[in-house]
Amino acid sequence: MSVKRLVFSGFDISGVLELYEAGALPMVTLWLSNRCDLNCIYCATEAGQTPDKGELELYELKDLIVQCRDLGARFAVINGKGEPLMDPRAWEMFDYIREQNMALTLVTNGILINTREKARFLFEHQVSVEVKLHHLDANVHDYLVGRQGAHKLAVQALNHLLEVGYATVREIDNCLETQLAVEVLLVKPALEGIPDLMRFCKENNIYISLDDFIPCGRGCDVGIVQELAVNYEERQWLCQEYKRIMGYPHYGTENWQCPIRIGLFIDNVGNVRADESGSSCDIYFTPNFANVREESVGSIWEKLLALRASRRFVLWELTQEKEAIMPCPKMREAQRKWEAEHRFGIWQQDYLVQNPN
Ligand code: SF4
Secondary structure: OOOOEEEEHHHOHHHHHHHHHOOOOOEEEEOOOOEOOOOOOOOOOOOEOOOOOOOOOHHHHHHHHHHHHHOOOOEEEEOOOOOHHHOOOHHHHHHHHHHOOOEEEEEEOOOOOOOHHHHHHHHHOOEEEEEEOOOOOHHHHHHHHOOOOHHHHHHHHHHHHHHHHHOOOEEEOOEEEEOEEEEEEEOHHHHOOHHHHHHHHHHOOOEEEEEEOOOOHHHHOHHHHHHHOOOHHHHHHHHHHHHHHHOOOOHHHHOOOOHHHHOEEEOOOOEEEOOOOEOHHHHHOOOEEEEOOOOOHHHHHHHHHHHHHHHOOOEOOOOHHHHHHOOOHHHHHHHHHHHHHHOOOOHHHHHHHHOOO
16 A cells, blocks of 8 residues: 655645746745844854844835735745744734735744744644754754754744644645645754654654755855765665655655745845746855845746746756856855765756666
8 A cells, every 4th residue: 555645735836836837926935034043054044143234124025925916926935034933023924924815834943933822823824834853863953053952942843833733634635735844954964863853754744854955155164065965875865765764755856846946036135036047945046136126026027937938947957057147156166066076956867767666
């Protein structure tokens, strides 16, 4: 008997693609404030203690949601630039987004889901929640996120969420759908423990999201890249472990696409990135394309679609052109070296060829 795949409702690629192909703007990803209560050694955004100058005001954030909704968007993701829940406006935004009948995903480190009431608010608002948890060993997690005690708080958040109803799964097609995910970073210090984390997630009906380390921001440092980056063989091993433990292959090995990049990405000061090549994480490497304070979302979206068409919107394809448009030479060099060494982008196809089932 085949095992039913557990899927995370927050990243419904089929729904996003359907809207995209019908000509709509399907999804918007918003960064809230720069402020963060962790200090992850790999932080791609270099989030800090204070807000950035000129961050979008609450009324602007709400207006953006309305503009996106009017262009067809049915999905919203709130994830940063620092920790979204450090932004006091976050809860009002959740309310507002749900009032617009948009599905909402929150990506958080979980520190501030510190009461059952907050977890219940999220559950009652049908928010899909992805909580950062890199390891079952507190020492490893706390080291990676740069704060002692962070592991305990992340586990506490997961417990609150499970207690208020997130342990429930819904049957859809041949899958089980959950609204709770754990975000794990594919890095050397966490690697050996990831299979245990997979078992923990499976037992608790939590989707496990295996995220790539992005050599950008604090992760740009050569020493950090050397310490954290995993190689091709380690990735393959992890894919095999995933299949062995979960009973089905990881999405990433089936040419799964991150829906975030299909839509529009707006940062905390209103910049939109030209995410037209490579992987979903291009948003960290590509230059600003437009700013929502200077033109409407509709006009930006039209221009972005034209740009994608002219540059070929190719998934997982790394091009010279992509290198050329990365803004920072240090980033460009770190990314180029890392991709070459770790064969990023081709490992998935290789894995599929070798593991067709
Ligand atoms: S990676 Fe996320 S949680 Fe960690 S410091 Fe950066 S913004 Fe904060």
